[in-house]
Every structure is written in structure tokens, then in C-alpha cells.
Amino acid sequence: MPDASLLTDEVRAMVGEETPMGRVRVTPKAYRRALEVYTGRIPRSAPAPGEPVPGYVLAALDSEADTPAMPSLLPNSLLISNEWQFERPLRMGEEFESVYSVVAINERFGGRFGYSIDFRAEVIFKDPHGNPVARSGRTMTQYSAAEARDGGGT
Amino acid sequence: MTLDSSAVREGDELPILHLRPDLGQVIRYCALQWAFPPFFYDAEAAKAYGMPGTLVPGPLKVGLLYRAVDEWLGDAGWVCQVRAAHRRPDLTNRPIDIAGRVARVYDENGARRADLELAIINEQGEHSVRGFAVVEFTRPG
Numbered sequence: 001m002p003d004a005s006l007l008t009d010e011v012r013a014m015v016g017e018e019t020p021m022g023r024v025r026v027t028p029k030a031y032r033r034a035l036e037v038y039t040g041r042i043p044r045s046a047p048a049p050g051e052p053v054p055g056y057v058l059a060a061l062d063s064e065a066d067t068p069a070m071p072s073l074l075p076n077s078l079l080i081s082n083e084w085q086f087e088r089p090l091r092m093g094e095e096f097e098s099v100y101s102v103v104a105i106n107e108r109f110g111g112r113f114g115y116s117i118d119f120r121a122e123v124i125f126k127d128p129h130g131n132p133v134a135r136s137g138r139t140m141t142q143y144s145a146a147e148a149r150d151g152g153g154t
Numbered sequence: 155m156t157l158d159s160s161a162v163r164e165g166d167e168l169p170i171l172h173l174r175p176d177l178g179q180v181i182r183y184c185a186l187q188w189a190f191p192p193f194f195y196d197a198e199a200a201k202a203y204g205m206p207g208t209l210v211p212g213p214l215k216v217g218l219l220y221r222a223v224d225e226w227l228g229d230a231g232w233v234c235q236v237r238a239a240h241r242r243p244d245l246t247n248r249p250i251d252i253a254g255r256v257a258r259v260y261d262e263n264g265a266r267r268a269d270l271e272l273a274i275i276n277e278q279g280e281h282s283v284r285g286f287a288v289v290e291f292t293r294p295g
Binding site: 033034036037038039040052054055056059060080081082083084085086087089090095138 | 181182183185186187212213214215218219220221224231232233234235236237238239240
């Protein structure tokens, strides 16, 4: 365990910062690719403009821009959770403004990883009026395998 | 078969979704995200990370949970939220089951909703992912 918290003011200041990621659109290509990935089916056609599409199309929108890297405070990292949230179904042809945000950074003491730091970040997809329509979140934990119980591996 | 949302009750179980994510599916997922960590497709790289084989990406698994809920729900509603807490890795080309049950049915803002508890279960019977979802029983208009 470090002698002092690794959550410096500079690191804490990242929480709540929003980074614009640009515009993304729900396209027939995004729909077809996401459907093939998640179901193995290759659709013959795509929903008409304005029709609802499955939420996993979000994964195809995520890829339009690279999210900023988290600071590397400890030598090892592990994905511990993913979450998708929708205010309403996504629709074919919709355009969103995507915004990256660090939601929370927390230290943990003890447990399987020993001292560890959780970073929760999300990409928010906003409609043209600025209203959030969907969020894609993930939580990564950083830890030191040398100090973790059984190396921290899963 | 169409789900009768008015008959959904706490304790109802979702049909088990039997899957075997293979390397092709994982590579298509990596292409969708345009992210290619080698332990997802290169067995030697996975071994260097201490894994016995290539891994099913965690973010792919949240989408598989979504699929299991979406297929159960059909046209009876839409998925508002899905969450995956990753407990242990799943290897490619190994069978997994996605199980779920209705934990709570309630009204919120004039809409009927349900909370679902979900799990991905590996061939050893271990829960590799604990999941959660919220659905709303209205047709997307």
C-alpha cells in the first residue's frame, strides 16, 4: 500500500469533467454489425428511419471516437463492470452528441486487490436538445498484483 | 411466443439462453469497437496474462445479457438498463448459460417496470457475471 493516497487533487479534479467526443449516428451499418456481433444473425434489412433498434447498437456508436486514457496510478488494471442505460429506445437515423465523463474515482483498502482504485467513466449520448438518451459506463479497477491476494487475477 | 407482460410476476424465470461465444464472434466484437487487445484473439498472449485461453470481452458480455432480456421481452416492452459485474473470465469456445429471474415488478412514472437479476454461468456452474436489468412494459411507439 502506498504511504499516501494516490488520489491527488489533480486526479480528483477529473471527476465531472466532460470531454466532447463528437457526433454519432444510428446507421443501418451500425445496426447490421451490432446485430451480427450479439446475435450471430445477418439481417436482410434494417429498420426504417425512426423505428426502434436494439440497445446493443450502442456498442457500434461507442467506437466512433477514442475515449481519453485514465491516469495509470497502479501497475495492473481490470474491468470490473459495464452498464448501459437508456432513457428511451434508440431509433434508426438518430444523431447524438457523445460526451465522455469520469463519474467517480474511489480508493479501496483491503479485499482481494489490497489497495486499489476504481475509475468509473461513461459516454453519454445526447439528443440535439442536449437531453441524455443513453449512457455506456464502465468501471476499471487499478491495483498492484504484487500486493493482491492470489495476484488479484480472476 | 409473445410475452404477456400483464402475467409477469416476481420470481418468474427467463428462459435460459445457451451460448458458446467463439473466436469469430470475439473478433467481430473487437472490430465493432476497433479495439484489439491480443488476449482476446491470441492464445499465446492470453497465456502470457496467466489465462488458459482467449477471453470473451467483458463489454461483449453486457450485450449478451441485453440480448437475453430483449429476446424474452419481445414486443412487450424495452430494456431501460443492463449492468454486468464481472466476477471471473469466460473463455472462448466454451458454453455459457444466461439465466435470469424477475426480482420486482412495480409502477414508475405511470409505466409498469420490472427489475431482473441475471447471471452468466460457465460450464463449471460458476457465476462469471452477475447482472441486473430494468425493463419497461410498453411498446416503443
